[in-house]
Every structure is written in structure tokens, then in C-alpha cells.
Amino acid sequence: MMPKPASKTSVRITPEDRAREFSGVFHASGKQLICSSCNIPVDHTRKASLEKHLITAKHRRRLGLYTISEEKPSKKPRVVKTEVAPQPQRSSNRLEPVLKLVQAFAEANIPIGKIDHPALHAFLEQNVKKVGVLPEASVLRNMYSQKVYELHVKELTEKFGRCHNVAIVVDETTDEEDRYMLNILAVPSLSVEGPRNSANKSIEPLLEAYLIECCLLEITNFKTVSEAVLRATQMVNIEPTKVSAFVTDHAAYMYKAWERSLKPIFLNAVHVTSAAHILSIVGEIWQNAFDEVSQLIVAIEKSFSACPARKARFRNFLQEKGMKPTLPPAVQPNRWSSWFESASYHRLHLQDYAEFFQGEQQTSGSSAVEEVVELAQSGNTEEQLDVLDRYGGHVRQMLAKYELARSTSACVVDDLRELAFWAQGEAEVACTVAADALIAMATRLCQYVEFESPCRFTQPAARFLAACRMFDPAKAVELLMDSGEICNAVPLLEDNIAGIAQLIAYLDNLGEFVPSEPVMFWRKLADRFPELSRVVLACLSVPLSSVDAKKSISMYSNVLMSEFHGHK
Incomplete structure (x- = not known):
């Protein structure tokens, strides 16, 4: 009896070995070998199977190598054998399913490594149409991230x-x-x-x-x-x-x-x-001046974050007293007004803190709880909160305005000057702590808007921003800045013959315009002053806030x- 021929399959070779052998053509995904072009699993144990797959019409079509000679037989004689040119790259709205998936993860800021989680991996393979066998995250990162980018x-x-x-x-x-x-x-x-x-x-x-x-x-x-x-x-x-x-x-x-x-x-x-930078400095001035308020805010945040159950107990405590059961607003680093909002809340609940956290002391040895009780019973803390309630609202309103991504280049100079003048006036009658903060704030703001100030925290575009006020029709009537001064401050108007001519016409007819929000105003004038409107909208689009x-x-x-x- 003849011996049975040995199997031609290799049980020792792994998908990784085949991926290295056919580098750039196949890739390993778990225990499977995937064709990188077709995104389908291929038998990695037989080299002949891989070579056979590479010459299939489907694979060659994916690579743009499908030729007329490989089409179905036709009765008409073929005279020329030519290759079809590679198909153009698909547009972003017709991406392949896997590429779309990687793009979705990127736009949602989800780490691509999450795909390797077994539950998510299985769910995507079963429910995402035409995704086929989903590769591992390392393969997606190496093969698709650059395309998405x-x-x-x-x-x-x-x-x-x-x-x-x-x-x-x-x-x-x-x-x-x-x-x-x-x-x-x-x-x-x-x-x-x-x-x-x-x-x-x-x-x-x-x-x-x-x-x-x-x-x-x-x-x-x-x-x-x-x-x-x-x-x-x-x-x-x-x-x-x-x-x-x-x-x-x-x-x-x-x-x-x-x-x-x-x-x-x-x-x-x-x-x-x-202006966001100078306004953050303004916020720091007040936080440093009212140190006990800052300590109270930090201590309360620590006490609540260390014990989440304490939040629920505090809500119940407020509800039993007939008050709205809301927690203190957290101070956010990218919102300068949030510190003032938090201080305003603490002023309303200072006595509630003293009562509630004294009860918490009986069951907790937290240093943050002890600090809250000490600060809540301090006369200095109460005095600082009262002073902040009087002066902080005006500052908070200005800070909140510049936390939004609005056009502010036409008003920033006047806004900061008005805030500085208000601070100088209030400093004359304010208490010592408030006066120091008001004077320091006014000094910084005046330095910022001053032309060619020698100080470090200054505005190199002070003349440009002063000229931008003329693009607000409500301010332009009072300022009466001439066209030459505006052109010297706005580079987009230098050597711009059409823009300069339209600027002169705009200044000559200020009396006939109905003042409105600057951006809306110049959009309405786009037909009358097309070049000037383009320049003005570019100036109004300079981001000074967050x-x-x-x-x-x-x-x-x-x-x-x-x-x-x-x-x-």
C-alpha cells in the first residue's frame, strides 16, 4: 500500500510570517491573514493560495490593474491589449467602509486603540455594512491614518x-x-x-x-x-x-x-x-487679592471631589432648608468669569457651609472639611465675599463677554478703557483690599491699550484696533478719524486703490447710515462697497477673545x- 502523501499546508507558519513575506500586500489581524487591498481573509497556510489570490480579477481591479484581456470572452476580435488607467482617488464622501470608520473615530476624538476591545470589535464587524473583517488597531493606524490625515x-x-x-x-x-x-x-x-x-x-x-x-x-x-x-x-x-x-x-x-x-x-x-491673556491676568489679580475666598473655593472643591456622597447629602441639606439644591459651580481654567461666579455662590451659602460641614466633621477627619469650617466662620472671608459682590459683577461681565468667539476687534479698545476708568474711579472710595485690586487692574489695562507702551504686557496692534473702531458706524461718527490714519494702521488698505476710494466714500457719508452690529452692517454694504467690506470683515475677524x-x-x-x- 502506497504511503499517503504529506499535506502541502504548513501548520508552523503564522499570519505574521506571511505578512512579512508579502510585505505591503497582506497584513496579520489576530489569527487571520488579511488582503490589504480587498480587506478579506486569505488562507495563510498555503503559499499557492496567496499567489492565486493575487492574480484574481477582483484583486487586480482593486489595484487598478484589471486589463481588457482579462474580461469575459467576446465574439469581437481584440486588436489592442491595453491597461485601464487607475481609478481616481475617491472623494471624502465615498470612502471605503474601513476608512470611513477610522475617520469617524478621529473626528470624534476616540483613540483608535479602542477598536481592539473584543466587544467593540465584534460589534463593528457584525453591524457596520461592508466592513468585512476589521483589522487590528495597529493595522488601521499604519494603513489608514495617513489617508484620513x-x-x-x-x-x-x-x-x-x-x-x-x-x-x-x-x-x-x-x-x-x-x-x-x-x-x-x-x-x-x-x-x-x-x-x-x-x-x-x-x-x-x-x-x-x-x-x-x-x-x-x-x-x-x-x-x-x-x-x-x-x-x-x-x-x-x-x-x-x-x-x-x-x-x-x-x-x-x-x-x-x-x-x-x-x-x-x-x-x-x-x-x-x-486680549484673552490680559484678561486672564486681570482674573489672577482678583484671585490673589482675595486669598481667603480662593482658599474657600479650593477647599470646597476638594471636600466634594474626595467624597461624592457628600454632594448628595449637601443637596438634601439645602432642600430641607427650602433652598434650591444646586452644587457650587466649578472653577474652569478656560473661563475666567467662573471664579467670580463661584465666589458669588459661596457668599449666598457661607452660613450653610458652616452648619453642614460641622456635621460632616463628626464622621470625617478630612483636612479639607476642617478648612471649610474654619474659613466659613472667619470674618475676613465674609468681608472679602461682600467686597467681591460689590465690585466683582462688573469685572465678571467683561470677562464673560470675551470668553465667547465673537468679533470684538471694533470694541476691545473702548471696552478695556471703560473698565480701566471704572476701576480708577471706584478705587478712590473702595476699601484697601478692593482698591489695590482695582488699581492694579486699571494699570494693566491702560498699559495694554496704550500706543507703543514700553511695558511688557502691551498691545503691538493698538493703532490697528483703534482704527477698527471706525468700522462701527455708531463709534465712527464720534471719532472722526481721517482716511490716511486708518490706511496707515490697516495693512490690507495699503496700496489698495479701490479700498481707499471706498473708505473715503464711507467716511463722507457717515451721517446717512443707520448704526447696527458691525458685521451685519458691512454685509449689507457689500454691494455698495465690495472691496472695503472684504477688508473690514477681515479686520473684524481677528480673534481677540477665546x-x-x-x-x-x-x-x-x-x-x-x-x-x-x-x-x-
Whole structure:
């Protein structure tokens, strides 16, 4: 009897071995070998099966190599044998299912590694149409993340190509490993048409910021910042003449980056230091002056976060006293007014804290609870809260205004001057603690809006912002600034013959205009002053307040790239 021939399958070879043998063609996903082009499992034990799959019409069609000679036989004679040109890249709305899935995870800021969870992996394979065998996260990251990134860059490039001007916002921070991270945002200028709601009415104009790059810097200086900004703007094809503003904080290397590197390139731009930074300093002045209030806020947050059940007991305590059962508002780092809101709440509940936390002391040895009781019974704390209630409301209102992504370049100078004048007047009759805070705040604000101030925390674009007030018809009637002064302060009007002519016509006819919100006003005048309206809307689109990134390439990086980690 003849011996049975040995099996030609290899039981020792693994999918990883085949993936290395056919690098770039197949990839391993768990215990399966997946064709990277067809996204289907293939028998990895037989090399002949793999080679047979590579010459199938389906596989070659996926690669764009399907030829006329491989079509079904036809009765007509073939004269020429030619290859069909590769199909053009699909648009973003016709992505393959797996690519769509990776894109969805990226846009939702969900780490792609979550796909490896067995329950989620099985659910996606069973319920997402045409996804087939879903690869592991490492495969998705290596094969699809770059495609998603490129599509995102293409989308931003098209958007910035359609807008007239762009403001560049740069901010440096650190990640959880204390590495320097440079965030570069682009804010397109407001359009002449403007968005409308379902009733076809114009809605409030808000600035939209797009985080186009998040750079990891080994060292932060004017050279590395300049290089990163130029590289980011070139990546999304923002033309240098389209840049209308370079918005930064007050760091010395930011000033140097503008003067030494970027100013000769961005010829139509001004260097603007964000009002958000000076307003955060204003908030710190009040927090440092009223130290016991700050200690009370921190102690209460610690006592509630350390014992979540204490929150429920405090709600019940307030409800039994016939009060609204609400918890103290948390202080948020990106909302400067939240500290004043929290202080206002604590003033109303100071006696409630003393009673409630004395009861908590009987069952808890927490130092935070003891500190709350001590501060709640302190006369200094009560006095500071009363002073804040008198003066803090005016400051809180101004801070809250600049926490929103609204157009403020036409009013920021007047707003900060009015706040400074109010503080100077109140300081003359205020108590010592309040007077010190009011004077310090007024000094900082006056330095910020002063022309060519020698102080560090100043506004290099003070003349530009003063000229922007003329674009508010309600202010322009009183200011009466001439066209030459405006043109010298606004680079977009330099050598702009049509814009200058329309500016002169606008100034000559100020009396006939009905004042309204500046952005809405200039959108209505777009037909009459087309070039001037474009310039004015670019000036009004310079972000001086808080902005949030609407779409972020750094989010794609944080999700898809292992070397980026979460920010502090």
C-alpha cells in the first residue's frame, strides 16, 4: 500500500510570517491573514493560495490593474491589449467602509486603540455594512491614518482657498510629559454672505478656528516658532498675502518671531496680542487679592471631589432648608468669569457651609472639611465675599463677554478703557483690599491699550484696533478719524486703490447710515462697497477673545499617532 502523501499546508507558519513575506500586500489581524487591498481573509497556510489570490480579477481591479484581456470572452476580435488607467482617488464622501470608520473615530476624538476591545470589535464587524473583517488597531493606524490625515488637509486647503483672508493664532503649551507643544490655528475671515437659520434670517456671526498643526518642539524660541508657522501655512496652502493677523500671547520669543521672521513675509498682517491673556491676568489679580475666598473655593472643591456622597447629602441639606439644591459651580481654567461666579455662590451659602460641614466633621477627619469650617466662620472671608459682590459683577461681565468667539476687534479698545476708568474711579472710595485690586487692574489695562507702551504686557496692534473702531458706524461718527490714519494702521488698505476710494466714500457719508452690529452692517454694504467690506470683515475677524478649534489635525494626531499624548 502506497504511503499517503504529506499535506502541502504548513501548520508552523503564522499570519505574521506571511505578512512579512508579502510585505505591503497582506497584513496579520489576530489569527487571520488579511488582503490589504480587498480587506478579506486569505488562507495563510498555503503559499499557492496567496499567489492565486493575487492574480484574481477582483484583486487586480482593486489595484487598478484589471486589463481588457482579462474580461469575459467576446465574439469581437481584440486588436489592442491595453491597461485601464487607475481609478481616481475617491472623494471624502465615498470612502471605503474601513476608512470611513477610522475617520469617524478621529473626528470624534476616540483613540483608535479602542477598536481592539473584543466587544467593540465584534460589534463593528457584525453591524457596520461592508466592513468585512476589521483589522487590528495597529493595522488601521499604519494603513489608514495617513489617508484620513491627507483628506483632512485637503478639506482645510479647499476651505482656506475659498476665503479672502485668514488670521493665524499661535499658542504654546505643554503635554502631560512636560514637552513643548505649539498649537497653530487658522481663523478664516467672515464671509460677506454669512450663515442663515431655517427662517432665512442672519444668525449671530461667530469666529471659527481650525487647528491646522500641533507641533512637538524640542526647544521654544523665535526660530522654531517661525519655522513651525511657515510650515503649517504652506501645508494647507495659505498664501502669505492672505494672512491678516498673527495672534499670540505676550512671550518675548513671539514678538521676536514676528519682527525678525514673519513680518517681511505676511505683508498684509498685523501682530496682535490676545486680549484673552490680559484678561486672564486681570482674573489672577482678583484671585490673589482675595486669598481667603480662593482658599474657600479650593477647599470646597476638594471636600466634594474626595467624597461624592457628600454632594448628595449637601443637596438634601439645602432642600430641607427650602433652598434650591444646586452644587457650587466649578472653577474652569478656560473661563475666567467662573471664579467670580463661584465666589458669588459661596457668599449666598457661607452660613450653610458652616452648619453642614460641622456635621460632616463628626464622621470625617478630612483636612479639607476642617478648612471649610474654619474659613466659613472667619470674618475676613465674609468681608472679602461682600467686597467681591460689590465690585466683582462688573469685572465678571467683561470677562464673560470675551470668553465667547465673537468679533470684538471694533470694541476691545473702548471696552478695556471703560473698565480701566471704572476701576480708577471706584478705587478712590473702595476699601484697601478692593482698591489695590482695582488699581492694579486699571494699570494693566491702560498699559495694554496704550500706543507703543514700553511695558511688557502691551498691545503691538493698538493703532490697528483703534482704527477698527471706525468700522462701527455708531463709534465712527464720534471719532472722526481721517482716511490716511486708518490706511496707515490697516495693512490690507495699503496700496489698495479701490479700498481707499471706498473708505473715503464711507467716511463722507457717515451721517446717512443707520448704526447696527458691525458685521451685519458691512454685509449689507457689500454691494455698495465690495472691496472695503472684504477688508473690514477681515479686520473684524481677528480673534481677540477665546476661540475653540472646530476641526483639529492635532486631534487626528492625538488619536492616531502614538507619540502625541493628551494635553494638560
